[in-house]
Amino acid sequence: MKRIAESTVRRLSLYLSFLEGIDRQGLKTISSDELARLGGTTSAQVRKDLSLFGSFGKRGLGYSVPELSGKLREILGLGKQWRVCIIGAGKIGAALARYRGFAERGFNVTAVYDSDEAKIGKRWENLTVRPISELEKDATKQDFDIAVVATPAENTPAVVKQVVRAGIKAILNFAPVQLSVPSDVTVRNVNMAMELEGLSFALSNRSE
Amino acid sequence: MKRIAESTVRRLSLYLSFLEGIDRQGLKTISSDELARLGGTTSAQVRKDLSLFGSFGKRGLGYSVPELSGKLREILGLGKQWRVCIIGAGKIGAALARYRGFAERGFNVTAVYDSDEAKIGKRWENLTVRPISELEKDATKQDFDIAVVATPAENTPAVVKQVVRAGIKAILNFAPVQLSVPSDVTVRNVNMAMELEGLSFALSNRSE
DNA sequence: ATTAGTTTGTGAACTAATTCACAAGCGCCA
DNA sequence: TGGCGCTTGTGAATTAGTTCACAAACTAAT
Ligand SMILES: NC(=O)c1ccc[n+]([C@@H]2O[C@H](COP(=O)([O-])OP(=O)(O)OC[C@H]3O[C@@H](n4cnc5c(N)ncnc54)[C@H](O)[C@@H]3O)[C@@H](O)[C@H]2O)c1
Ligand SMILES: NC(=O)c1ccc[n+]([C@@H]2O[C@H](COP(=O)([O-])OP(=O)(O)OC[C@H]3O[C@@H](n4cnc5c(N)ncnc54)[C@H](O)[C@@H]3O)[C@@H](O)[C@H]2O)c1
Numbered sequence: 001m002k003r004i005a006e007s008t009v010r011r012l013s014l015y016l017s018f019l020e021g022i023d024r025q026g027l028k029t030i031s032s033d034e035l036a037r038l039g040g041t042t043s044a045q046v047r048k049d050l051s052l053f054g055s056f057g058k059r060g061l062g063y064s065v066p067e068l069s070g071k072l073r074e075i076l077g078l079g080k081q082w083r084v085c086i087i088g089a090g091k092i093g094a095a096l097a098r099y100r101g102f103a104e105r106g107f108n109v110t111a112v113y114d115s116d117e118a119k120i121g122k123r124w125e126n127l128t129v130r131p132i133s134e135l136e137k138d139a140t141k142q143d144f145d146i147a148v149v150a151t152p153a154e155n156t157p158a159v160v161k162q163v164v165r166a167g168i169k170a171i172l173n174f175a176p177v178q179l180s181v182p183s184d185v186t187v188r189n190v191n192m193a194m195e196l197e198g199l200s201f202a203l204s205n206r207s208e
Numbered sequence: 209m210k211r212i213a214e215s216t217v218r219r220l221s222l223y224l225s226f227l228e229g230i231d232r233q234g235l236k237t238i239s240s241d242e243l244a245r246l247g248g249t250t251s252a253q254v255r256k257d258l259s260l261f262g263s264f265g266k267r268g269l270g271y272s273v274p275e276l277s278g279k280l281r282e283i284l285g286l287g288k289q290w291r292v293c294i295i296g297a298g299k300i301g302a303a304l305a306r307y308r309g310f311a312e313r314g315f316n317v318t319a320v321y322d323s324d325e326a327k328i329g330k331r332w333e334n335l336t337v338r339p340i341s342e343l344e345k346d347a348t349k350q351d352f353d354i355a356v357v358a359t360p361a362e363n364t365p366a367v368v369k370q371v372v373r374a375g376i377k378a379i380l381n382f383a384p385v386q387l388s389v390p391s392d393v394t395v396r397n398v399n400m401a402m403e404l405e406g407l408s409f410a411l412s413n414r415s416e
Numbered sequence: 417a418t419t420a421g422t423t424t425g426t427g428a429a430c431t432a433a434t435t436c437a438c439a440a441g442c443g444c445c446a
Numbered sequence: 447t448g449g450c451g452c453t454t455g456t457g458a459a460t461t462a463g464t465t466c467a468c469a470a471a472c473t474a475a476t
Contacts, residue, residue, distance in 0.1 A: 004413070005463070006406065013405040017384060031423065039386060043423090044465055051425055059424040060472035076405050077412025084404075091306055095299040096400070101384065107404050146407055169414075170407040172400070176225060176309065178246060186410040188403045192304070192380070195396045196292075196315050197221040197284050198214065199354055199378040202394040204285025205212070206377075213433070239453065251453090252435055259455055267454040268442040422473080429466070436459070442452085 008049050009076075014039050015046065016072040023065050031062035082107050085144045085168075087159055088151035089114040089122075089129045092174050096148060097125055110142060115155075132162065139166035146170045153177045216257050217284070222247050223254065224280040231273050239270035290315050293352045293376075295367055296359035297322040297330075297337045300382050304356060305333055318350060323363075340370065347374035354378045361385045 018038045022030055032046040039046070050056055050063075056071050057063045073079060084107050086093050096102070097109055112124055113132045120131045130138065147163045149156060149171055156175035163171060164181055171187045173179055176194070179187050226246045230238055240254040247254070258264055258271075264279050265271045281287060292315050294301050304310070305317055320332055321340045328339045338346065355371045357364060357379055364383035371379060372389055379395045381387055384402070387395050 004409075007463080009406050009409050010402060012409075013399075013402045014386070016405075017401075018386075033423080040388075042465065044426095044467090045463095047423090047425060048464075055425065057424050058472060059470070060422045060474095062423065075409070077408040078405065082404075082408060082411075091303040095303045098299055099400075101401055102404065105401055105404070107401075107408075145411060146404065170411050172403055172407060178222070178226075178248065180248075184414070186407055188406055190398060190400060190403060191221075192307075192398065193225075193309055193313055193315075194218060194221045195380055195398060196290075196310065196313070196354065197224075197286065198217050198396055199380060199394055200285040200290060200314075201212075201217050201220075201283070203290075203353060203378050206392070215433080241453080250435065252437090252456095253433095255453090255455060256434080263455065265454050266442065267440070268444095268452045270453065418476085420473105420475085422471100424469105424471075426468095426470105427466105429464105431464070432462080434459105434461070436457105438456095438458105439454105440456105441454075444450090444452105446447100446449090 002052065004052060008052065011039060011041065011045070011049050012072055012076060015049075016069060016076065016078075019065055019069040019072065023069060028065055029058075029062045030065055030068075032057070034062075078106050080106065082145045083143060084109045084146045084148060085111040085113060085135075085142075086148045086150060087113045087132065087135070087163065088149065089116075089119050089124060090150060093148075093150040094124070096150065097127070107146070109148075111138065111144070132159065135162055136166045139168065144168050146172065148172045148174070150174045210260065212260060216260065219247060219249065219253070219257050220280055220284060223257075224277060224284065224286075227273055227277040227280065231277060236273055237266075237270045238273055238276075240265070242270075286314050288314065290353045291351060292317050292354045292356060293319040293321060293343075293350075294356045294358060295321045295340065295343070295371065296357065297324075297327050297332060298358060298360075301356075301358040302332075304358065305335070315354070317356075318352070319346065340367065343370055344374045347376065352376050354380065356380045356382070358382045 015035055032043040035046045036043040053075050056068050086097055086109055089112050097112055112127050112129050113135055114120060114129050115132045119129050122129050147168045149159055151159045153175045156177050160179050164185055169185050173187055173189045176191050181187055223243055240251040243254045244251040261283050264276050294305055294317055297320050305320055320335050320337050321343055322328060322337050323340045327337050330337050355376045357367055359367050361383045364385050368387050372393055377393050381395055381397045384399050389395055
């Protein structure tokens with residue numbers, strides 16, 4: 001299959017969230033034009049994005065909301081339940097572990113790791129904080145799909161090495177560092193300082 | 209000035225963080241090639257990015273680390289202190305309010321708002337949670353530059369309306385909804401569910 | 417059955433972003 | 447001072463991503 005751009009995948013994800021809203025409103029079909037308006041893009045973009053994976057619409061009618069939702073879920077791999085571990089039981093880790101939105105979409109946090117003796121063994125929601133040193137061993141049994149890394153920047157490269165050795169192939173990284181991983185491991189970074197700097201840039205360069 | 213792409217601004221932000229690391233190591237100069245390796249891009253990309261704003265390097269030598277850092281800070285508007293308010297004193301809001309990394313970069317959280325009577329008036333770090341209904345009035349005195357929105361998705365459009373009415377021109381949004389704002393307001397979205405779906409897609413479509 | 421009114425799917429055209437490639441500038445050394 | 451080794455800065459070429467524009471396919475109405 002043709003290589004799919006990251007921007008395309010983001011939009012698919014966005015379309016799916018709109019379809020879920022539309023579905024709750026009880027509407028049965030939607031046009032590319034309407035999806036485009038919701039997403040701040042163009043109808044041609046919507047149709048092109050979808051056409052990379054097949055033809056799901058009916059000419060003159062638009063797309064069936066439940067059918068297209070199903071297709072997008074399939075494309076995005078949301079059919080299955082994913083096993084997620086969180087590394088770093090700190091402030092961000094806590095917010096994420098308690099967030100319901102993830103499980104709703106099939107991302108189940110099944111373990112939390114930390115290196116701090118004071119935190120290890122403590123109960124956290126329905127989980128117990130495990131020592132990071134056990135990650136590799138645990139992974140052979142638990143088979144994590146995704147690691148969410150929320151450790152201090154300076155420790156993160158070492159943490160990520162352990163994650164990779166544990167055979168985990170996808171990482172969502174919150175530390176403001178650039179990770180280097182083997183090519184079969186996918187990384188997404190969430191860097192809030194960078195987002196704020198983007199806003200700072202926008203505020204500083206208006207009307208020029 | 210020429211329009212600058214968002215991807216360029218992200219990279220500038222990234223280069224700056226590398227330069228700070230390099231500076232701590234005591235190195236005086238760095239080449240575009242080295243910056244490129246750190247950022248996972250090419251040296252031509254680095255030079256092109258920088259050349260949009262001026263010529264900061266010395267041929268044969270590279271870039272002076274402190275000088276380029278200074279230029280980047282200037283370009284990104286990091287010279288001044290920014291006033292940030294957080295809207296939504298929940299799990300994510302709490303993590304952000306307690307995060308030191310922001311103040312270090314000149315983003316000062318000077319107020320927190322919520323609509324929940326049980327939270328209003330409570331102390332939070334060195335701040336007191338204020339009622340969202342007072343945002344507009346407060347803004348005339350406090351002059352917030354950036355609003356960080358961390359409210360439940362369903363309330364967020366209404367919250368953002370209030371933020372816009374308060375005259376705030378930059379929003380960092382954590383709710384998984386698409387915001388519609390006047391064109392003089394800049395929005396950046398942090399959508400973790402979307403990031404996880406990107407990883408799900410990658411895991412589901414390997415080696416095809 | 418025909419027609420009018422929609423909306424898709426997709427090559428072609430266009431625009432944006434990245435990479436190439438090389439002249440020009442700089443430091444260093446003899 | 448001249449030559450060598452590096453590295454920048456930038457047009458030109460290339461590649462990637464978006465938008466245009468229209469034939470084809472469908473519904474509904476008559
Ligand atoms: N808090 C925020 O709002 C925020 C915002 C943006 C980015 N971040 C980034 O997210 C990361 C975590 O931030 P935080 O505020 O949650 O920090 P925190 O200090 O609250 O939590 C970090 C946790 O990681 C644990 N840890 C340290 N080394 C470890 C290791 N080797 N293995 C396993 N666990 C280890 C610590 O014990 C601690 O519990 C940091 O990189 C930070 O820069 C945080
Ligand atoms: N917790 C996470 O890890 C996480 C992850 C991704 C996205 N998010 C998103 O971030 C947002 C906040 O999530 P959270 O987990 O912090 O939720 P939360 O329920 O812990 O906090 C939300 C806060 O917003 C306040 N609030 C509600 N309506 C308000 C209004 N009109 N004005 C001002 N305050 C209002 C609530 O009183 C509450 O304190 C949500 O949109 C959520 O989807 C959260």
